[in-house]
Amino acid sequence: MKKTFGAFVLTSVLLLVACSTETEQKEDNLVTLQENHVPFELAIPSHFPDMVIPKDNPLTVAKVELGKQLFFDPSLSVDGSVSCASCHLPSKAFSDVLAVSQGVKGAVTERNSPSLMNIGFHPIFMREGAVPTLELQVLSPLEGETEMAHNIVLACERLNQDSTYRARFQEVFGQSATPFTLTRAIAAYERTLIGGDAPFDAYLLGDSTALTPLQQQGYALFTSDRLACSSCHSGVLLSSFALEHNGLKPRDTDPGLMRLTLNEADRGKFKVPSLRNIALTAPYMHDGRFASLEAVIEHYNKGGDGVTNQDERIRSLSLQEDEKEALLAFFDALTEASGKGE
Amino acid sequence: MQLKQTYQWITGLTLVAALVALTSFSGCGNGGPIDPPKPPDVAEITLSFDLENGSEELAFQAPFTDVMGYQHRLLTLKFYLSNLVLVKADGSTEEVDEVVLFDYKPIDPSLNNPQWTREVSFTLPSGDYTGIQFGVGIPADINDEDPTTYANEDPLSAFSNMYWNWATMYRFIILEAESDTGTGSFDHDILIHTGLDDLYRTSPVYPISLSLASGDQAALTLSLDWNDIWYAEGASILLKEEHITHTTDTQEDFDLASRFTDNFVAGLKINQE
Known part of the structure; x- marks a missing residue:
């Protein structure tokens, strides 16, 4: 009877091991599948924020x-x-x-x-x-x-x-x-389309010569309380990613955020775009209505179109010509080499 | 003595074999008592959907004339039911399906892809049932699901073409038709896409009387009169002017989608065969 009990115990152990092995095998397959894949190391510049990678989509x-x-x-x-x-x-x-x-x-x-x-x-x-x-x-x-x-x-x-x-x-x-x-x-x-190699980045990282004096003047204007561009185009990515009304007169039936909320106060609000590579991305605005950065600057200079829901920060700026040139020069400094396909 | 030992060893092996056999049946990790399988104590209900024009069943894409004298051809009618429950005689409920998609379009036998139809079947425990209730649309707690995580056959999959990609939520009802509202040609498009959590509606409890024994099959029909959608008393829709809405975009769009939804849900009837 001892042997019967022994055989019972032995078999139970073997079955447990078999079950355990089966489970581990499944896990091994998963692990093997992942281990076989070389993780993709994102080259995130040191002054950029972390990137959130969804758990169900690790980069390889x-x-x-x-x-x-x-x-x-x-x-x-x-x-x-x-x-x-x-x-x-x-x-x-x-x-x-x-x-x-x-x-x-x-x-x-x-x-x-x-x-x-x-x-x-x-x-x-x-x-x-x-x-x-x-x-x-x-x-x-x-x-x-x-x-x-x-x-x-x-x-x-x-x-x-x-x-x-x-x-x-x-x-x-x-x-x-x-x-x-x-x-x-x-x-x-x-997620791998990462820049961070613009003259502006070098400047942020301590190279004071990376921006020309005119570009530095433009940057100072950009961040000044008077223009307050950086109140929306903020941070290293030059966007708050908030939904704002930038004073554009509605041209079509696109109601912006209101499309989602049905709140009239959201009509004409769109996600603030990043200004990185802005010199490369003409035409501008959500509907591409402005062909040049000069036209964009003029829109903000006049204080927008003065329409309902326009953000109160969009107001007349009384920019001088040299200030417009400085802003344009600064925008050039936002061009990333990788943004040009290099 | 040797014989006794041999006997004990054979007995041990027999026990082990029995244990192995039982364990194989129960499967690893499923522990618990091992009972012989019982036949499932369930019945089956088929719920079909009929769109009618007055007393006549409305045929897909075939011209018909409504009570206002307008002619229409139905091109698309798809809608979700969710949280489908049957009410038992004691007042408790039995959920039979979380999400169901009806598509009025006939099956295209040339396609190998998943297709939804005007009919769904589900099983439920045998018993006495006195009512049926459902939501029209997708409830808020699953309206933000990622459709790419569902199998193609699932009503919530991207394949159903019910997902609003830009808004990352589902459309609840899609009705598309072309109409002749007096011009002599079918040049008037009806395009109704409803969605948003605010337009999720829960039906009343429709009374039914089903005594289902194990293995029984029963049929229920969900019917809707086209005219009730548009010409409901107190919530009429002026089809000549109010014929396009995506629910979003404008308050007018939402209001039309809201009236359409309310009329649609109020017009639904359950018939027991």
């Missing part, structure tokens, strides 16, 4: 490479004519040269294409700021009727018909292209 070299390939692939659009990069040109700090971009079949979008440089540091996305993550943001252009006009599931099906893509998704995610993996890959790539 392979994932970023896949995301980059997808970003430049027009097959994500319904007719294969438009990629993300069509409206986010690397040489223009990942913005567009058109007032409002063109989607598939000549469709015209409603808004100016924003720069994607340093986009991983933004806390909210889209002009009315309703999208909380880069992953979810991917859905908007991909499925937008005037942009890529696709359905993300069908876009994934198309990708999975390509043996190369199928293998790459399998390698990166251990599964095929799905709405989850596709959005994670593109967002991962977008």
